[in-house]
Amino acid sequence: MGFLLAGVVAPGGLAPAEAAPQRCTDMYGTPNRAPGLRGLPGFKATGKYQWRTRGDTSRTYDYANPRRALSGLELPSPEKLATIKPDRSLYENGTPEHAWAAWKQNQASGNPYGGGFNEYVNAKYITGEANSRGGNAYEREVAEYFRLGGRDWYCQYSLRDEMPEVYAEIVAELVEELGQEAADKILKENRKFDAIKPNGSTKIIYEFKSGRAGLSESQVLFDKKMAQRGYRVVYIFGEDPPAKIKQMLGRHSMSWYRHGAVNNPQFTPGPHTRQDTAFTNPRNGTSSGGPVNDQARNSGKTEADARRKAQARAQAPSAANRVRGPGGIDFSTMELRYVTEPVEGEGMDYGFRAELNDDELENPSWGGAEKLDLASDAMFTWLALDPQRFWVNLNPNQPDQVVDDKLAQTDAGRVLLEADLEMKHDLARVMVPDNPVGNELWDSFRHVNGAPCWMAYRYFIEPAPAQVREQDGRLYILEAPMDVKAAKLPIDYDPPCEQPQDVQEHNFQQIREIAIPELEKIVNSEPQYADLRRVYTSRIAAEWIKERDAVRPGDFHDIIGSDDASAWPSRTEWDRDAIFQEYLTSYNEGDFHFTREYEQDGTVFEFEFALGGVTFTEQPTENVSSEQFETEYPELPVTVEQAQKSTVQYADTTAGILGGSSVLAADEPAPSPTPTPSPTPTDEPDPTSPPDPRPGPDDPSDGRDPAPGDDDASAALLPPDDPRSGQAVPYRGPLVATGAGGWEPVAGLGAAVLVLAGATLLGWSRRLRAPGSG
Known part of the structure; x- marks a missing residue:
């Protein structure tokens, strides 16, 4: 018709x-x-x-x-x-x-x-x-x-x-x-x-x-x-x-x-409400809940799960009104960025930042539960274990000192060691002359009578100055980038580098100026380091919680310093010896092999090169003043607060904030809307009865946004500075040390440090042969 x-x-x-x-x-x-x-x-x-x-x-x-x-x-x-x-x-x-x-x-x-x-x-x-x-x-x-x-x-x-x-x-x-x-x-x-x-x-x-x-x-x-x-x-x-x-x-x-x-959404938690263990103290029987818990647990363990759930949401009644579901969160980018002081009996609120997935139906994200658990387990690992255990060490001469025994039982230890090995592979990959950066690097090397080379150095990741803001019993982790650094090693290559000292220094400087910045981009953005970034922000939160607990014991007091992380064992099977053996293979044989021709003693030879190696060390912090926080992050405090209700898109970014709380009281009714609508027995529920008007602090009198100075001005949304400090407070104390087993472990420093790699290095080897000689 x-x-x-x-x-x-x-x-x-x-x-x-x-x-x-x-x-x-x-x-x-x-x-x-x-x-x-x-x-x-x-x-x-x-x-x-x-x-x-x-x-x-x-x-x-x-x-x-x-x-x-x-x-x-x-x-x-x-x-x-x-x-x-x-x-x-x-x-x-x-x-x-x-x-x-x-x-x-x-x-x-x-x-x-x-x-x-x-x-x-x-x-x-x-x-x-x-x-x-x-x-x-x-x-x-x-x-x-x-x-x-x-x-x-x-x-x-x-x-x-x-x-x-x-x-x-x-x-x-x-x-x-x-x-x-x-x-x-x-x-x-x-x-x-x-x-x-x-x-x-x-x-x-x-x-x-x-x-x-x-x-x-x-x-x-x-x-x-x-x-x-x-x-x-x-x-x-x-x-x-x-x-x-x-x-x-x-x-x-x-x-x-x-x-x-x-x-x-308003509801009264009850005996059939999902009880989550993330960020809860296993010794006091609490459970957690919130948008991040719901989104993560409903995201599916596999891509097939995520697609089935996304299709179900798209076919649910009134689907045109659906808000962002689990598949609309890019869980691979999810990092802990906000915690409140875990006051005894009141638990702790927390918030994650994650990129929003624009293609929820056709390409839904999945694996949120794994990321949530990793962030939670890592935070408790950092709270519980003695900081002297926070090291990993890939040293070809120390196979028995790869990682502390207790840290080896956790996913945090696994993530650190895997990232250590991964960085070695990536640095070698950047330096190979089969890409623009590698070509630029090798073209910049100097050499005298033979192939270019350099003295032994170790290359390591360390956190760059992290920006944090503490106020009113809350910690905002604003930025937590990583740097890649280098330091001389007291070892010699075999064969040794016979270029003049100034040539070796020049070549090393070229690596630092050309290859290292490219590697930093990879460490701070690529998915193979997402878990490293995730456990690192959890470490920052844990150190701040320790500091607050020293002033006023809170919900995690009995965990802090217990040196017992058995309640958070690794959820992923892994073998430190297998990682060490992979490292040895790379160290001895190189990840990448290539040849280049150089003149030596009047004859052109073909030199064969093999590249491989890495390490990690300490971190300074950068205080964020109240003025800077209000200027650069004016919408963050209210966004984090509101994220306890639902996923909130943050300002004009493509990221969202998801919140949760470590205490979910199943027998305590949630506030009811006014008035409460009658129960609806079908999948097409009746609309909610009109609630009372709710003018907010920015409610306009004539439909306009408030002008600067109105009640909703951005600065007015910010809670006052912590009365204990009156200023932005950096996190302090040892985070994680690196280079155990002979190369100056840094645990116990007054500034925050992160342990990630040990005695690994970027190595190179040469085999001299005349072109065409086979």
Whole structure:
């Protein structure tokens, strides 16, 4: 059937009208006067906040999500399950019986879920409820924030019913331009606008999108026709939309805006709520929870798991409103960047920073649980073990001193030793003259009567000056980069380098100026060092926790200095001897072999080279003042706080902040929204009843963002300096030492240091032969 007959001009005339349009004032309780235009999306002055609400992440929109309390639910006994009828409408929403009935219903359908029951609960059952109620709550939030009120602002406005002639005109135009068949595929029977100002000299249409995927090209094509009729059309998202949606909007010259208020699902934890062990003290029986725990545990252990879960989320009820799911977090980049002082009995809040994955459906991220556990286990390892154990050492002459025995039982020890070996491979790879950097390096070497060479040096990674900020019992780890350094070694190569001393020094300097910066980029950005960066930020957090515990004993007091990390054994099987043997092979035989010709004693010879080796050492710190923190990170404190509720996109970056807490009280009710909606027995829950307005510190009086000096000015969002210090506080004390076994271990320094590598080096060997001699 053609679209026109089905949706616009049926044989009996126009489709029956729906209810009369509602003013936003009546629907959402917004002020009974229209807002000024200058602060509204699409009308704001050019600048940083032209297309993003300043202070938006300080706002929260609540909605009831009682099903979330069932995140740890499993199937009952077969006998119990047999008594459950496959009809969820027979049971109260959010109860185990309702979830079991929904599962049985799903499994009896033509498209049963392919994962297990608990996976279904988290991927579809809980998500479906959150999508619908969260989407409705976001619409209210945007209307309230921009005070869309007065006589001329309408919400949930049906164009087909209120402007039937305009609607019919647009449909006819699209059919003429695209053809009837194409129009039938993309057009719907109606077009409702979330908010519209249809009267006056300035006409506006807003579409609210709490999620990232709920915008189709058919909707954009239709709305473009409204724009051609004089309407300012803007799509308002809760976070940056995916690149393909941005590109689509760009193709059609349509505008989008970000209002990143934070969604806050309300539920009461109970006996079926998932209990997590990350960042909890195993000796006091607490459990943790929060957005980072949920996202990590729901991400899947394999790519296949992640794809199945992403598809389930995309097919869940009201999927167009879904917010970023586990697959939308790039877990490979996840690092601990925030902790609070673990006050006794109150636990500790924590926050991770991770890049956001723009392609959640087609290329979802996975393995979040492994990254969360590594960061947690490493932090407790650093808290528990004696710092004198924090060393690893790859020395060809010390096979019995590769890593401390207790550190060898942990993943932290594994990560340090593997990174040590990996750096040797990467430095050799950079120096081989089969890439631009390697070619530049070898072309820069000097040599006199023979091949270029240099004296023995060890190359090691050490943390660069790290930027941290402590205030109000909180630690923000702002930057934790790594440097690559070099130091002379008291050994000789075989054969020895016979070039003059100044030539050897020059060649070494070229390595430091050309190869080392390239290696630093690799260490600070490439995935093979992601675990190293992860355990390092956990080490910074652990050292600060130790310092605070010395002032006021907290929840981890009995762990600190216990020299017992048996509660956090390595989750990955590894063999230090195998790593050492791999190192020896590389050391003795080289990772890369190549030949170059040089003249020696009047004859041109072909020299064969082999490269391989690495090491790691200490770290200074850089204090961040209150002024610098407020200037460079004005939105970080409030973002971290709000990340305890949901994943929050950080400022104008492509990164998100995910929070959690080490104390989750299963018997303590969470705050309920006002008012609490009635339980919904289906997968299409009713919208949440309107809560009381929630003006935030940045709530504008006329729809505008506050000007500098208003209550929501960025600096006003910052907590005061810690009264104990009055300034930024660096972390101090020994972190990790390197070079054990004869090359000056650095454990016990007053400045923070990180142990990573030992006596490994970048070696080279030469074999002299005449060209063509074989």
